[in-house]
Amino acid sequence: SQQGEEDPQALSIQEGENATMNCSYKTSINNLQWYRQNSGRGLVHLILIRSNEREKHSGRLRVTLDTSKKSSSLLITASRAADTASYFCATDASGGSYIPTFGRGTSLIVHP
Amino acid sequence: ETGVTQTPRHLVMGMTNKKSLKCEQHLGHNAMYWYKQSAKKPLELMFVYSLEERVENNSVPSRFSPECPNSSHLFLHLHTLQPEDSALYLCASSQRTGPTEAFFGQGTRLTVV
Numbered sequence: 001s002q003q004g005e006e007d008p009q010a011l012s013i014q015e016g017e018n019a020t021m022n023c024s025y026k027t028s029i030n031n032l033q034w035y036r037q038n039s040g041r042g043l044v045h046l047i048l049i050r051s052n053e054r055e056k057h058s059g060r061l062r063v064t065l066d067t068s069k070k071s072s073s074l075l076i077t078a079s080r081a082a083d084t085a086s087y088f089c090a091t092d093a094s095g096g097s098y099i100p101t102f103g104r105g106t107s108l109i110v111h112p
Numbered sequence: 113e114t115g116v117t118q119t120p121r122h123l124v125m126g127m128t129n130k131k132s133l134k135c136e137q138h139l140g141h142n143a144m145y146w147y148k149q150s151a152k153k154p155l156e157l158m159f160v161y162s163l164e165e166r167v168e169n170n171s172v173p174s175r176f177s178p179e180c181p182n183s184s185h186l187f188l189h190l191h192t193l194q195p196e197d198s199a200l201y202l203c204a205s206s207q208r209t210g211p212t213e214a215f216f217g218q219g220t221r222l223t224v225v
Contacts, residue, residue: 042216043202099160
């Protein structure tokens with residue numbers, strides 16, 4: 001199984017600004033998911049985008065997927081201090097395994 | 113609450129001890145996972161059980177021994193661990209019939225002394 005790699009590793013912004021995180025992967029995928037993790041806690045699912053979709057929205061979140069570049073981005077608009085967390089992308093290789101594998105994550109700090 | 117419960121939340125054990133981590137899900141999922149999260153490393157998939165059968169084992173040392181007695185429960189038995197095994201151990205569950213989200217427990221923070 002393969003894993004996505006998030007970029008940047010760390011991101012520090014002011015409240016109200018937008019935060020953009022990227023994810024790159026190596027092989028074909030069924031879908032790509034983004035998760036959030038507050039310090040020392042479990043991961044919480046944010047959004048899933050299928051390989052035949054290009055963009056998806058959920059509240060202040062916008063996810064794009066470019067399968068030709070094997071990359072995805074997560075945009076958080078009008079960030080809040082409560083958005084401070086680590087964000088992970090998870091991929092599962094095409095072929096029906098549906099086993100999510102994760103990267104190192106992006107650590108986001110939003111300053112009030 | 114995510115519907116996945118892990119116990120204990122914190123565990124300190126000596127290198128000669130034997131302990132077990134427990135995970136329980138009430139979501140009707142047919143797959144359960146153990147992940148290991150160490151500082152500055154990718155979230156590492158350890159074991160996958162689907163319909164109570166182990167379907168993946170990412171070359172995890174034998175001092176970690178999983179058990180899945182039914183579709184709602186998953187254990188990770190630990191024995192003669194090393195200090196480098198100290199990490200956050202996360203359990204997750206999902207429905208493996210299609211691309212759906214995984215639900216995670218809050219994790220067990222393990223410290224090996």
